[in-house]
Amino acid sequence: MITYIPEIIQLTEIEFIYCSFVVFLAGIVRGFSGFALSAIVIASMAGTFPTVQLIPMVLFLEAAAGIVMLRGGIRDANMPIVWILSIGSILGVPIGLLATVILPVETSRIIALILILSLASLQLFKLTPGTLGSKTALYTTGIVAGIASGIAAVGGMVIALYVLASEENPRSMRGAIVMFLFIGLFTSMIWYIIYGIMDIRAAIRGVVFTPILLVGIFIGFKLFSPILQNFYKQFCLILLVFISVIGLVRVLI
Numbered sequence: 001m002i003t004y005i006p007e008i009i010q011l012t013e014i015e016f017i018y019c020s021f022v023v024f025l026a027g028i029v030r031g032f033s034g035f036a037l038s039a040i041v042i043a044s045m046a047g048t049f050p051t052v053q054l055i056p057m058v059l060f061l062e063a064a065a066g067i068v069m070l071r072g073g074i075r076d077a078n079m080p081i082v083w084i085l086s087i088g089s090i091l092g093v094p095i096g097l098l099a100t101v102i103l104p105v106e107t108s109r110i111i112a113l114i115l116i117l118s119l120a121s122l123q124l125f126k127l128t129p130g131t132l133g134s135k136t137a138l139y140t141t142g143i144v145a146g147i148a149s150g151i152a153a154v155g156g157m158v159i160a161l162y163v164l165a166s167e168e169n170p171r172s173m174r175g176a177i178v179m180f181l182f183i184g185l186f187t188s189m190i191w192y193i194i195y196g197i198m199d200i201r202a203a204i205r206g207v208v209f210t211p212i213l214l215v216g217i218f219i220g221f222k223l224f225s226p227i228l229q230n231f232y233k234q235f236c237l238i239l240l241v242f243i244s245v246i247g248l249v250r251v252l253i
Contacts, residue, residue, distance in 0.1 A: 005208055010201075015048050020212050021060065027213040030065050032222015033236050034174035034226075036158050037065055037213075039243045043250065056198050060206025061213050066182035068217055070128060073182065074174030078168065085162070085176075086183040088142020089155055092128050093187065095143070096150015108151035108234040110228075113251070115220060116148075116157050117244035130135055135161065148249060149184075154247075156181050157240055170232035174224070 005016065026040040028080045038058045045054055099108055141162040149155030156177070163176045224232075 011048070012232045019045055019048060020209065023212045024216040026218045027065070027216020028223070029216075029239070031110065031217035032215075033074065033220075033232075033239060034069070034177040034221045035160050035236075036239055036243060037062055038156070039154075043243070043246050046250070048050050053202060056202035057205045058191065059185065059198075059210075060203060060208060062181065063185055063233075064206070064210045064213060065217055066178070066185055068214060069178045070182060071186075073117075073175045073178035074194040076178060077179045078172060082176050082179045082183070084138055085142040085145065085159055086233065088144075089146035089149065089159075089180075089184060090187055092143035092148075092155075094145020095113055095145075096147040099147065099151045101149055101154075103151070110152075110248065112148050112151055112154050113244045113247045116154060116161065117241060117248070120240040123161070123165050124234070124241065137234075145214055149234045155184070157243065160236060160240060164233055164236055170224075170229040173232065 007114045011019065022041060022044040022073075026037045026044075029040060030037040041058050042051070042054055049057070076138050096108075103111075130222065141158065145155040145158040145162075146157075148158045163173045165172070168176070189198070
């Protein structure tokens with residue numbers, strides 16, 4: 001049965017092994033940090049799958065991760081804040097999509113990634129502007145995240161920046177990011193269906209890689225120990241910087 005899996009999802013055996021490793025690694029990071037699954041998979045598999053086929057497959061993986069992490073997310077997250085961020089994001093997505101009509105897609109993505117890179121670097125060196133973590137910023141962060149999602153699919157990274165700038169404990173930070181991404185799945189699914197991006201092939205690939213993803217997430221859970229939680233914020237900020245740099249390199253080269 002295993003021998004036929006690469007054929008079913010239209011990959012060579014080497015490509016299947018490589019993609020399985022990427023999904024496994026992304027699962028570990030998702031289980032520990034609460035985000036970055038999509039960024040890691042898309043950045044690593046862009047040379048294996050066309051982006052239009054890769055994005056819907058990633059949505060299935062995000063759905064699986066969201067369901068597995070849902071219970072802990074609800075328990076740990078500050079849900080009133082999550083709902084405000086999510087509603088703001090929904091309102092911001094159309095603005096972001098409109099911006100792609102005015103600006104070239106690559107230009108929009110470069111602007112978004114440079115902004116995230118700059119803010120993450122400021123937080124990493126404890127030079128964060130005070131307004132970033134204030135209550136006033138909460139009401140605008142959601143809309144900004146929606147705009148970022150519309151122009152560059154990096155809304156989750158914007159929310160991660162806001163959450164990491166707060167004074168919440170690591171469990172609450174991770175829970176908020178997990179719940180925002182889970183709620184955002186429904187909006188993404190609607191847009192993908194409207195544009196005809198979702199298909200049976202993406203579903204099959206998602207089903208095939210889900211068990212591998214879940215093993216990685218389980219390991220990520222185990223790594224989220226009281227000792228390593230002390231390094232959670234620094235890890236996530238470095239992760240955001242790394243993802244932004246990789247994204248910029250891919251766009252510019």
